[in-house]
Amino acid sequence: MYQGQRESLVAQVKPDEVECKVKSAESGTSPPVQVDFEDKMEIDMNIPARASPENNNVKPSSSLFKNCIGGLGCFSGRSAETKVEVTRDDDDENASGCSQDVQSYKQQHISCNGVQKPRNSSSASVLKHWRVTAANSKVGGFFRTDGKASTTKATYNNSGKSSSNNQQKTQKVIPFKKRKFFACDGASVCDDLFTSPNKRTNDDNSCGSASGTSSSVSGQHTPPNSRDCNVKFSIKSFKVPELFIEIPATATVGSLKRTVMEAVTAILGDGLHVGILVQGKKVRDDNKTLLQTGISQDDKHHGLGFILEPRQHVQIASSSPPSCAQTPSFLISRSPAAGGLSRHTSLKLQAGGSSGVSPIVSTDMGFVGRSGGGSGDSGRAIVPLVDERASVPESKALVTVPSIRMEAMAMVPFHRKSGQPELGQRRMRRPFSVSEVEALVQAVEKLGTGRWRDVKLRAFDNVHHRTYVDLKDKWKTLVHTARISPQQRRGEPVPQELLDRVLAAHAYWSQQQAKQQAKATS
DNA sequence: GTTAGGG
DNA sequence: CCCTAAC
Structure with missing residues (x-):
């Protein structure tokens, strides 16, 4: 116990909540607010026409996407129509990058309502509802184990120091850096695994659901004989899955922006992968070339579309109710404090563990280059979650073992228990x-x-x-970060404020x- | 299994 | 993040 501790935290997510629903334009239900935050995004992707369809830009697009949204502005109220231009380009540039920093936090206050709107459309239709709750003007708005939203007010000795004007710089766009594959340290295994010259890190996107987001192609100019020509994609914008945001009316606009930002970042960073639609049909085979897929054909409007989909690998308890399996979500809150989730509170992520609510819930597992596998905790049923509605309408399975495993096996030469990280894999x-840091700081303040x-x-x-080692390490770096000048960070x-x-x-x-x-000693 | 600290 | 001594 010391001055800085906030023992009595105030929950204030109740009465004055403002709901901002963000839906993709295809949604039948009209959202209170629609957002188009990527109206101007263009992604020029030069991909050899022989490149596999989903090989080409899974990462770069999301990276770019992620970078672009760094400067998330405000709601425009317009629908977020995705436009993709496909043009020919002779450049032989490999547009693909390696694993982008995957921001993979799962916050408790981000959860999925999982409202579905089954549609006949063969393309994206199912919307995902992201729920973001921000307490006060804090970015994180974490819940304590007592289920209350925490209001944080630093009351340390050096309280005179006002340092909360960081909003401007937090909007900084972090440039995409090409990085090596962590999963393939010291070897070019990944390159060998993937037939395409383009690197990629996700192997879990061959069997995704057509849902949430989609894109459209605004034009294409591809010569008949484009064997050796590249196809240039210019994605004007992506639609994002529905975001459901809950934030006190007293929160600042900046707080709202950050909240949305975090939700979007979370989605893009880890929750989504890119799917490709050609003439409304999902291209599943990552190994097909663009030529084979028809993307590089001359016909102008073959209906190429990119869709953002939730990862189909969701870690859920095996006893999860069907409604869970139907929910194309990957963030499920267990927080009772997350009001309005009564319909979905049956979505229990963890079979075991404490009954208390913890600030951050995670469902992903994350080793680079692999889609399965939990790190650390074991013994939980991990059921791949697939929504095959769009592309495989006949599939009625709510929880299926996706066929991607076939592909994955083809790519992963070693027999490993799916779900377990490769031995020695970094x-x-x-x-x-920031939210995680907030949670960490708060916990350390209390526990030491x-x-x-x-x-x-x-x-x-x-x-x-x-892991707790991670937290310890993070604290170490936080202390270091707090001590160095902002320019060096x-x-x-x-x-x-957090660093203080x-x-x-x-x-x-x-x-x-x-x-x-x-x-x-004494 | 945890903690602590260097790599 | 990893590794590992020390507990």
């Missing part, structure tokens, strides 16, 4: 989000710096990719530790 880098297991249990109990900017709390908590607990030692 874990994917997962930068801590020497009880990382408790910190983990308290704040990251359901985030399986964050890299990555997603951590609000100064880090220093304060660190100082306090260091002092406590010293006292303890002194006592033990």
Whole structure:
């Protein structure tokens, strides 16, 4: 207990909540607000026509997407129509990159309502509802284990220091950096695995659902004999799955922006992959070339579309009700504090674990280049979740073992238990989000710096990719970050307020530790 | 299994 | 993030 601790936290997500629904334009139900945050995004992708359809731009597009949304503005109220231009380009540039930083946090306050709107359309139709709850003007708005939203007000000694004007810089667009495959350290295994010259990291997108987002092709100019020509895609915009955001009316606009930003980032960073539609039909075979798929054909309007889909691998308890399986979601809140989720609270992610609510819920597992596998915690049923409605209407299976496993097996030469990381495989880098930092700081403030297991249990109990060692390491880097000048800091900017709390908590607990030692010595 | 600290 | 000594 020390000054900085906030023992009594205030829940204030109730009465004055403002709901902002964001839906893709295809939705039948009209959302209160529609968003088009990618109106101007263009992605020029030069892909050899022989490249596999889904090989080509899974990552770059999302990377770009992610980068573009860095400057998320405000709602425009227009529908987010996706436009894709396909043009010919002689460049032989490999547009594909490696694994982008995958922001993979799963926040408790982001959850999925899973409202579905079955449609006949062969293309995207199912909408995903993202629920984001921001307490007060905080970015994170984490819930404590007592289920209350936390209001954070630093009340440390150096309270005179006002450092909350970080909103401007937090909008910084982090440039995409080409990185090596973590999963393939020291070897070009990945390149061998994938037939395309284009690198990719996802192997889980061959059997996704057609849902949520879609794109349209605005034009194409491809010569008849385009064997060796590249197809240039210019994606004007992507539609995003529905976002369901809950935020107090007293929250600031900046807070709203950040909240949306975080939700979108979460979606794009980890929750989605890109699917490709040709004439309304989903292209599943990643190994097909564009030529084979017809993308590089001359016919002008073959109906090429890119869709953003949820990852089909959702970690759910095997006992999950069917409604869960039908829900093309991957973020499910267990928080009772997340009001309005009564219809969906049956979606229990974890079979085991504590009954308490923890601030961050994670469902993904994350090793680069693989779609399955939990890191850390074991013994949970991991059921791949597939929505095959669009492309395989005859499939009535709610939970199916996707056929992608075939492909995956073809690509992964070793027999490994799907779900277990390759031995010696380095874990994917997962930068801590501000929200995660917030949760960490809060937990450390309460528990101290020497009880990382408790910190983990308290704040990251359901985030399986964050081990207590990770948290300890993160704290280490946070302390370091807080001590260096802002100019020297890299990555997603951590609000100064948080860093101040880090220093304060660190100082306090260091002092406590010293006292303890002194006592033990004497 | 956890903690702590260097790599 | 990884590795590992120390507990």
